[in-house]
Amino acid sequence: MTTMGAIPQPETKREAMADTTPDAKPQAGPKLRASNVDFFYGKFQALHNISIDFPENKITALIGPSGCGKSTFLRTLNRINDTIRGARATGEVVLDGENIMEGDVTELRRRVGMVFQRPNPFPKSIFDNIAYGVRINGMARRGQIHEVVERSLRRAALWEEVKDKLNKSAYALSGGQQQRLCIARALAVDPEVLLLDEPCSALDPIATSKIEELLLGIKEQCTLIIVTHNMQQAARVADFTGFFLLGKLIEVNKTDIIFKTPAKKETEDYITGRFG
Amino acid sequence: MTLRRLWRKAVNDVMLTMTGICAVLTASALFFILGYLIWNGSTSLDWNFFTKLPLSPGESGGGMANAIVGSAKIVFLGALIGVPVGFVAGVFLSEFSGKTLANTIRFTADLLNGVPSIVIGILAWALIVVPTRHFSAWAGGFALSLMVIPVTLRATEQFLGQVPLSLREGALALGASKWKSVATVVVPAARTGIMTGIILGVARISGETAPLLFTALNNQYWSKGFNEPTASLPVMIYNRAISAFDDFHRQAWAAGLVLLALVLVANIAARMVLAKGAAAHRG
Amino acid sequence: MATMAPSVPVRARTSFRNVRGGDQIAYLITFLFAASILLVTVLLIFELWVKSKLAIHQFGFSFLWTSTWDPVEGQFGALPFIYGTIVTSILGLLISVPLGVGAAIYLSELAPPRVSNALTFLVELLAAVPSVVFGLLAIFALVPAMRLYVQPALIRAFGWSPFFKGPAYGVGVLTASMVLAIMMFPYIISISREALMQVPREQREAALALGATRWEATWDAVVPFARLGIVGSVFLSLARALGETMAVTMVIGNDPRIASSILAPGYTIAAVIANEFSEATSDIHQSALVALGLVLFMITIILNGLGQLLLVLTAKPGTAK
Numbered sequence: 001m002t003t004m005g006a007i008p009q010p011e012t013k014r015e016a017m018a019d020t021t022p023d024a025k026p027q028a029g030p031k032l033r034a035s036n037v038d039f040f041y042g043k044f045q046a047l048h049n050i051s052i053d054f055p056e057n058k059i060t061a062l063i064g065p066s067g068c069g070k071s072t073f074l075r076t077l078n079r080i081n082d083t084i085r086g087a088r089a090t091g092e093v094v095l096d097g098e099n100i101m102e103g104d105v106t107e108l109r110r111r112v113g114m115v116f117q118r119p120n121p122f123p124k125s126i127f128d129n130i131a132y133g134v135r136i137n138g139m140a141r142r143g144q145i146h147e148v149v150e151r152s153l154r155r156a157a158l159w160e161e162v163k164d165k166l167n168k169s170a171y172a173l174s175g176g177q178q179q180r181l182c183i184a185r186a187l188a189v190d191p192e193v194l195l196l197d198e199p200c201s202a203l204d205p206i207a208t209s210k211i212e213e214l215l216l217g218i219k220e221q222c223t224l225i226i227v228t229h230n231m232q233q234a235a236r237v238a239d240f241t242g243f244f245l246l247g248k249l250i251e252v253n254k255t256d257i258i259f260k261t262p263a264k265k266e267t268e269d270y271i272t273g274r275f276g
Numbered sequence: 277m278t279l280r281r282l283w284r285k286a287v288n289d290v291m292l293t294m295t296g297i298c299a300v301l302t303a304s305a306l307f308f309i310l311g312y313l314i315w316n317g318s319t320s321l322d323w324n325f326f327t328k329l330p331l332s333p334g335e336s337g338g339g340m341a342n343a344i345v346g347s348a349k350i351v352f353l354g355a356l357i358g359v360p361v362g363f364v365a366g367v368f369l370s371e372f373s374g375k376t377l378a379n380t381i382r383f384t385a386d387l388l389n390g391v392p393s394i395v396i397g398i399l400a401w402a403l404i405v406v407p408t409r410h411f412s413a414w415a416g417g418f419a420l421s422l423m424v425i426p427v428t429l430r431a432t433e434q435f436l437g438q439v440p441l442s443l444r445e446g447a448l449a450l451g452a453s454k455w456k457s458v459a460t461v462v463v464p465a466a467r468t469g470i471m472t473g474i475i476l477g478v479a480r481i482s483g484e485t486a487p488l489l490f491t492a493l494n495n496q497y498w499s500k501g502f503n504e505p506t507a508s509l510p511v512m513i514y515n516r517a518i519s520a521f522d523d524f525h526r527q528a529w530a531a532g533l534v535l536l537a538l539v540l541v542a543n544i545a546a547r548m549v550l551a552k553g554a555a556a557h558r559g
Numbered sequence: 560m561a562t563m564a565p566s567v568p569v570r571a572r573t574s575f576r577n578v579r580g581g582d583q584i585a586y587l588i589t590f591l592f593a594a595s596i597l598l599v600t601v602l603l604i605f606e607l608w609v610k611s612k613l614a615i616h617q618f619g620f621s622f623l624w625t626s627t628w629d630p631v632e633g634q635f636g637a638l639p640f641i642y643g644t645i646v647t648s649i650l651g652l653l654i655s656v657p658l659g660v661g662a663a664i665y666l667s668e669l670a671p672p673r674v675s676n677a678l679t680f681l682v683e684l685l686a687a688v689p690s691v692v693f694g695l696l697a698i699f700a701l702v703p704a705m706r707l708y709v710q711p712a713l714i715r716a717f718g719w720s721p722f723f724k725g726p727a728y729g730v731g732v733l734t735a736s737m738v739l740a741i742m743m744f745p746y747i748i749s750i751s752r753e754a755l756m757q758v759p760r761e762q763r764e765a766a767l768a769l770g771a772t773r774w775e776a777t778w779d780a781v782v783p784f785a786r787l788g789i790v791g792s793v794f795l796s797l798a799r800a801l802g803e804t805m806a807v808t809m810v811i812g813n814d815p816r817i818a819s820s821i822l823a824p825g826y827t828i829a830a831v832i833a834n835e836f837s838e839a840t841s842d843i844h845q846s847a848l849v850a851l852g853l854v855l856f857m858i859t860i861i862l863n864g865l866g867q868l869l870l871v872l873t874a875k876p877g878t879a880k
Contacts, residue, residue, distance in 0.1 A: 083767065085671075106281070106770045108770075109767060109768055109769065116764065120761035122779070122780055123784050186768070284772050288772040291778070295665035295669060298658045298659075299665040299670065299682075302658065302662050302745075303682050304681075305741055305744070309693075313695075373590070373593070390863035394832050397836075398606070399606055425599075453580070454582045455584075455585030455586075456581070476687075486829070513695060514805060514809070518809060
């Protein structure tokens with residue numbers, strides 16, 4: 001996760017995100033870049049001028065106290081806040097060069113998937129839950145769907161546990177299994193970015209560690225952005241971490257730097273538990 | 277956009293429109309009904325309608341005064357019997373009763389509520405018309421009371437349940453006995469909601485026809501007291517509507533308009549009061 | 560709803576033994592009033608049973624499947640009325656359920672909130688319209704329209720099948736079904752809408768997050784989650800339709816025969832009781848009518864019970880299996 005030796009102090013937040021490992025491939029640019037994003041719930045401004053890059057195939061964690069806007073920011077990345085009345089986002093979010101704030105939202109959401117705080121499987125069988133996104137997006141012919149389902153369940157480390165009961169209702173699974181099911185469901189449509197909104201907050205430590213492990217496997221094919229309350233989790237899984245406070249992005253950098261030598265006092269106060 | 281994406285977007289837009297049409301259609305049914313009644317009935321609404329007795333077809337100047345008064349009598353009886361029963365029973369369920377008894381009574385009241393009104397008429401017939409050997413406003417009133425009881429019960433229980441614990445404890449802490457605290461603090465706190473529930477219930481029974489058909493029957497003349505067959509607005513409407521005479525049809529329209537207007541005004545007023553009460557509670 | 564206090568206040572229920580004096584009397588009085596409801600319901604079942612015994616003894620169970628109804632000869636069979644009641648109600652459901660559930664979906668998921676509230680208000684007022692007023696409009700507006708336009712068109716198009724054989728009376732089973740459908744709208748719409756609004760937001764968001772369109776998210780995720788409540792609303796509306804008297808008797812034609820054509824006149828249980836009860840000539844006639852009332856009573860009780868059960872089940876979390 002960290003590089004050896006001294007790291008030159010970044011001049012802008014953006015340069016900090018550039019991969020400086022010796023055998024790094026030349027970066028074409030971040031997978032996802034947010035620029036000057038403001039967000040309003042009616043008259044209340046929830047996000048102030050957020051600018052952040054998300055490097056490809058890395059895990060970026062967003063941490064901060066409750067109500068600081070990190071979930072709101074995450075939800076602007078797949079525009080799921082569009083469904084909330086009176087919600088409005090300004091600024092730019094660019095995915096592979098295209099501004100996602102305009103354009104077809106359903107295609108965006110196929111490319112940028114989301115896993116929610118509480119597991120929310122559909123009232124369908126395990127198989128149909130995973131097949132749902134594949135079917136509506138027409139991504140596989142009928143014969144191939146089973147393959148896709150199996151592949152997704154393997155990536156979510158759930159295949160062995162459910163392979164004999166694919167036709168059972170999703171609600172028959174435990175909480176941790178349901179959340180892995182939701183991850184598999186999101187992976188089935190082959191997203192380029194996966195947003196995870198405190199995915200382990202409703203789960204016990206064992207389920208949590210299973211999920212953290214599988215996230216490390218997923219990132220090779222997918223850019224992951226995870227909002228978490230749990231600083232230890234960010235330290236365990238994330239390559240980069242961003243700290244939010246009161247709707248502002250205070251600091252973003254390699255996880256090690258954030259936790260060991262943060263640049264801002266607010267970050268340090270939060271990390272050391274002085275508040276929040 | 278690919279073809280598939282275009283198709284999905286088209287389906288999305290079509291379904292949005294179609295379900296919207298369903299909603300608008302069903303909502304506009306009310307306007308259609310009201311409009312039709314006003315169109316056909318308002319011309320026959322004159323002073324005679326409200327003050328004169330019905331005359332034979334062909335004779336002009338008749339009215340439905342007896343039906344209006346008769347309905348008032350029967351509905352009054354129904355409310356007189358049914359509202360107190362429903363209300364006090366609601367107080368019992370909400371304030372005094374244990375859980376299983378409350379569930380049983382609530383279940384029974386819901387059962388009663390679901391009984392078709394004509395079957396309620398059969399009960400009133402069996403209990404009153406048969407022993408007394410004649411049709412009467414009492415029988416009709418009794419039938420209607422059975423229909424207003426469940427509505428009143430539900431409204432009473434619901435609104436009493438919404439009275440906050442702090443209010444009840446405040447009264448008890450001042451030394452009031454339980455029944456006194458209920459009577460002087462809890463019930464007054466819930467009175468708006470309960471009143472609107474009662475109004476809605478009474479509005480509903482004033483439009484009922486089936487239970488009156490063989491209890492209060494009908495009457496072309498005035499009925500003295502409560503012991504005779506009594507005319508009522510809904511039964512008159514039915515009677516005139518199925519007759520063969522245009523005159524009678526016109527009267528049916530007028531009476532229908534009056535009845536609907538009464539029922540709608542009561543409903544709208546009650547709902548608006550309820551909505552205001554709910555908003556105040558939340559705010 | 561109070562947001563400050565818990566919605567179900569936790570109070571110690573007063574048991575009879577723990578109270579004294581005035582409270583004891585209060586308990587007793589309120590209990591008596593409440594118990595009278597139980598008494599009345601028992602009386603209802605009792606009277607229905609007793610007054611129909613004559614007919615039940617005479618005809619036995621064959622009452623239910625005999626189709627002669629002849630007061631003069633003293634022959635009474637319930638089949639035409641059971642048939643008419645069921646056919647008109649089911650037909651009415653076929654019309655009102657798609658329209659009603661569609662409207663409920665629009666009002667709960669797709670419409671802007673102010674539009675939804677306004678339209679819902681109007682739909683719910685429809686439930687307050689008295690049955691006899693529906694009948695009035697049905698006789699003078701619907702029946703002529705059926706006789707002059709709709710039925711002839713149906714006969715032209717489908718008259719080859721046994722279900723649409725003429726003549727075009729105007730009144731008939733189809734007409735009654737249409738009136739019933741209109742009367743069922745408010746119940747289907749308001750109960751289904753409630754059920755849909757109770758579906759957790761995360762279900763819809765989960766579908767949207769996979770790239771579903773608004774309609775796909777609604778139809779594939781929200782509606783299935785609420786299906787118990789929607790089916791419950793159908794049962795409850797069906798129960799109401801079965802017992803509907805005035806509007807039906809004004810337009811069904813009041814003919815106790817069983818015809819395959821839905822354009823033919825028919826009869827329902829509630830309608831025949833309404834028409835014949837006050838003038839029933841003989842004891843057996845009266846008893847047969849009460850027996851019909853008993854049949855109707857039992858069918859509606861069962862349907863209402865099932866409907867309520869389904870609604871209770873939707874309220875429980877995790878039962879949308």
